Amino acid sequence: MFLERISQSPVQRRGCIEVICGSMFSGKTEELIRRMKRAQFAKQRVEIFKPSIDTRYSESDVVSHDKNVITSTPVESSSTILLLAQDVDVVGVDEAQFFDPGIVEVCTELARRGIRVIVAGLDVDFMGRPFGPMPQLMAIAEDVYKAHAICVRCGSLAYVSHRLVDSDKRVLLGEKEEYEPICRECFNQLFPDNQLT
Numbered sequence: 001m002f003l004e005r006i007s008q009s010p011v012q013r014r015g016c017i018e019v020i021c022g023s024m025f026s027g028k029t030e031e032l033i034r035r036m037k038r039a040q041f042a043k044q045r046v047e048i049f050k051p052s053i054d055t056r057y058s059e060s061d062v063v064s065h066d067k068n069v070i071t072s073t074p075v076e077s078s079s080t081i082l083l084l085a086q087d088v089d090v091v092g093v094d095e096a097q098f099f100d101p102g103i104v105e106v107c108t109e110l111a112r113r114g115i116r117v118i119v120a121g122l123d124v125d126f127m128g129r130p131f132g133p134m135p136q137l138m139a140i141a142e143d144v145y146k147a148h149a150i151c152v153r154c155g156s157l158a159y160v161s162h163r164l165v166d167s168d169k170r171v172l173l174g175e176k177e178e179y180e181p182i183c184r185e186c187f188n189q190l191f192p193d194n195q196l197t
């Protein structure tokens with residue numbers, strides 16, 4: 001389990017970037033919420049941002065599938081985070097795969113200001129392709145945690161969120177009836193000719 005190094009002293013405050021990634025149903029939002037709540041317990045000021053495209057449940061809350069709730073702010077673009085993240089110790093970013101490429105610079109700048117940045121997002125899309133700015137965020141992070149769901153077909157560790165509805169749209173916000181987590185073996189059986197493009 002990830003154990004953070006929380007410093008109470010503003011003098012010792014050090015910025016850093018942590019990434020929590022994985023397929024849908026892997027528990028990555030739960031892990032983001034766990035870390036944010038622990039920071040709150042440590043009397044740190046926390047703020048969560050998510051892209052306004054993600055309006056599955058609520059306009060202003062980050063809600064994981066098991067209904068854990070922590071208040072968040074939906075933003076249109078990553079640059080807005082820099083304006084809004086004033087007087088905070090920890091910034092959480094949820095559904096980071098949907099953000100514009102500028103999110104990489106934004107996270108770097110926040111960390112430069114001494115802020116701990118915790119980013120959660122899908123590492124790959126429904127065809128197993130690296131998703132949006134996630135590869136760059138994983139590259140610049142001090143710590144990367146890959147969460148895994150369980151393959152609904154064979155019980156192995158899942159790595160991709162297989163889409164059950166027929167659509168080519170990459171951005172299709174998911175619920176249980178639209179996606180299933182599956183492992184590489186089962187994915188290869190479904191798509192024997194799939195080439196990463």
Ligand code: ZN
Nearest residue numbers: 151154183186
């Ligand atoms: Zn499987």
